[in-house]
Amino acid sequence: MRDGLTQLIIISIYLSLLLCLGVFASRLFRGTKKDYLLASHSIGPFLLLMSLFGTTMTAFALVGSSGEAFTEGIGVYGMLASSSGIIHSLCFFLIGVKLWSLGRKYGYTTQIQYFRDRLDSDFIGILLFPILVGLVIPYLLIGVMAGGTVVQTMTAGAFPNLEAFSDPSPARHGGVPPWLGSLAICTVVLVYVFFGGMRGTAWANAFQTLVFMVLGLVTFVVIAQTLGQQNSMLENLKTVTSKVPFEKVTREHMSQTKFFTYLLVPLSVGMFPHLFQHWLTAKSANSFKVPVVCHPIFIMIVWVPCVLIGIWATTLKLPPTITPNAVLPFLVKSQTGPVLAGLLTAGILAAIMSSLDSQFLCLGTIFSNDIVGHYIGHERLSDRQSVWLARTFIVLVVVVTYGLSLMGYKSVFAMGVWCFSGFASLFPLIVAALYWKRLTAWGAYACVLTAIGCWLYLFRDSEFGANGEYAVMLGKYEVMPVVVIFFSSLVAMVVVSLVTPTPSQETLARHFD
Amino acid sequence: MKNVIWALVIILLIIHQDNWFTNDTLIFGFMPIGLMWHVGISLCAAFVWYLATVFAWPHELEYDDNPGTEEGD
Numbered sequence: 001m002r003d004g005l006t007q008l009i010i011i012s013i014y015l016s017l018l019l020c021l022g023v024f025a026s027r028l029f030r031g032t033k034k035d036y037l038l039a040s041h042s043i044g045p046f047l048l049l050m051s052l053f054g055t056t057m058t059a060f061a062l063v064g065s066s067g068e069a070f071t072e073g074i075g076v077y078g079m080l081a082s083s084s085g086i087i088h089s090l091c092f093f094l095i096g097v098k099l100w101s102l103g104r105k106y107g108y109t110t111q112i113q114y115f116r117d118r119l120d121s122d123f124i125g126i127l128l129f130p131i132l133v134g135l136v137i138p139y140l141l142i143g144v145m146a147g148g149t150v151v152q153t154m155t156a157g158a159f160p161n162l163e164a165f166s167d168p169s170p171a172r173h174g175g176v177p178p179w180l181g182s183l184a185i186c187t188v189v190l191v192y193v194f195f196g197g198m199r200g201t202a203w204a205n206a207f208q209t210l211v212f213m214v215l216g217l218v219t220f221v222v223i224a225q226t227l228g229q230q231n232s233m234l235e236n237l238k239t240v241t242s243k244v245p246f247e248k249v250t251r252e253h254m255s256q257t258k259f260f261t262y263l264l265v266p267l268s269v270g271m272f273p274h275l276f277q278h279w280l281t282a283k284s285a286n287s288f289k290v291p292v293v294c295h296p297i298f299i300m301i302v303w304v305p306c307v308l309i310g311i312w313a314t315t316l317k318l319p320p321t322i323t324p325n326a327v328l329p330f331l332v333k334s335q336t337g338p339v340l341a342g343l344l345t346a347g348i349l350a351a352i353m354s355s356l357d358s359q360f361l362c363l364g365t366i367f368s369n370d371i372v373g374h375y376i377g378h379e380r381l382s383d384r385q386s387v388w389l390a391r392t393f394i395v396l397v398v399v400v401t402y403g404l405s406l407m408g409y410k411s412v413f414a415m416g417v418w419c420f421s422g423f424a425s426l427f428p429l430i431v432a433a434l435y436w437k438r439l440t441a442w443g444a445y446a447c448v449l450t451a452i453g454c455w456l457y458l459f460r461d462s463e464f465g466a467n468g469e470y471a472v473m474l475g476k477y478e479v480m481p482v483v484v485i486f487f488s489s490l491v492a493m494v495v496v497s498l499v500t501p502t503p504s505q506e507t508l509a510r511h512f513d
Numbered sequence: 514m515k516n517v518i519w520a521l522v523i524i525l526l527i528i529h530q531d532n533w534f535t536n537d538t539l540i541f542g543f544m545p546i547g548l549m550w551h552v553g554i555s556l557c558a559a560f561v562w563y564l565a566t567v568f569a570w571p572h573e574l575e576y577d578d579n580p581g582t583e584e585g586d
Contacts, residue, residue: 077551082554082558085554086526238543241542250545251547285575286570292562293559299555307548
């Protein structure tokens, strides 16, 4: 069989399985808006863990981590993985549980609903809406574009004589072109989200999280055996790692202040609108206990093998033009057989799609709930109309995202960091809303406008994310842009809140008593 | 007990920044010591969060108006 064709068949079978899961999920759908958007608050600890973890781990975790370890060395694990293990759980514990409780009590579906109620302000919704959508779209693009690239790399050689499948790079020639791979991924995710809603998304996330965790470990073992050529796994690991250059097994050339300020990046999960929606699906506050405890361990299980594979790649002769994003797909293709390569591609796609689904659903929910529903009046829409409204917007979001994905490609890692930095800079707002009575609507406006103003300025300064090494110099210290944005928005929020009138006593009583 | 748990979280964040583990020693012959140190931090984080769920859980936030079978459980 031609090179790449086996992988294409396996990928097609995997995507078909997901379509079947979508049909199965549609049978579980209870027909109500609450069930479509929040799974009727029925998600228990295991499904909550799998859906939260699957949603936070995207192409960034597999393709981005191995590529960045290839470039920067093992420091990438401390920079994002172990810090996320501490901080993500902190956000679930301090923010997730409390928002879940308020959401259950007052019937919120989205972040914007919560902020409108907490701040007695309709305008905060109008202000946050374009910003949240604008930050989620690049996050979606990371997945859609990485998926298309991975499929093309892994199926290279399948159709070498087809004009549409030709590519100047031999490593990609004859593979499914990115526009077609991305289209297939978007279509499959759209089908199971469209029919299954949040319940279908939660089940698909659980299935896909298991797939990418297991196949990630299998990749690690197989690549170690292929590169090591020894009789035991331990000997393989020793042989392969002993060849890695000094700067890749240490953090020698990584700026300490940059490493330190990366701690702010994982705070982004506190403001992810798609995680907010997942939090509200929990059946009880106790459902959060398993995700809080297991999240750091799950991150470790996924990231350690990817980081080691990334540093092992530095010992190989790779094509001189290889980009960091292509390191893992290239290794899988060159170091394993076609069947395993196909399965591992399915694993990478699982990680990507388990994030895309929640984000598509979340944006559809924001459009239908916070814009159309809010201004038409929720009471004027039946459950059936609300569900179809959400579905219509989900289709629109998928079409727009796919269209944007055809326009270009940047580093998964750099794009991810900018996207996370934007959400992290809004973190002071959610913490203040939950724990600071003195927060005012004007303080919130100042926080959001300062955050987005600083973000846009620095993003432009970094050549729109093209400069992957971009950092801000504070005196002689090199820090991540998120530091400047985070503290600017925090100061603006506190100062403006202190000089403007607080929300009504009635509102404060609802949220704090 | 809550204060002890917050102190442990802060200690974790401080040792997360340790720089000494610029050392290229390979634990078990294959695991860079810096990476091993942070695998330890990940495991410690899970343990600290376990303590938080046992000793500092916000039970007052529990809310249940829909008793029934849990999805997936």
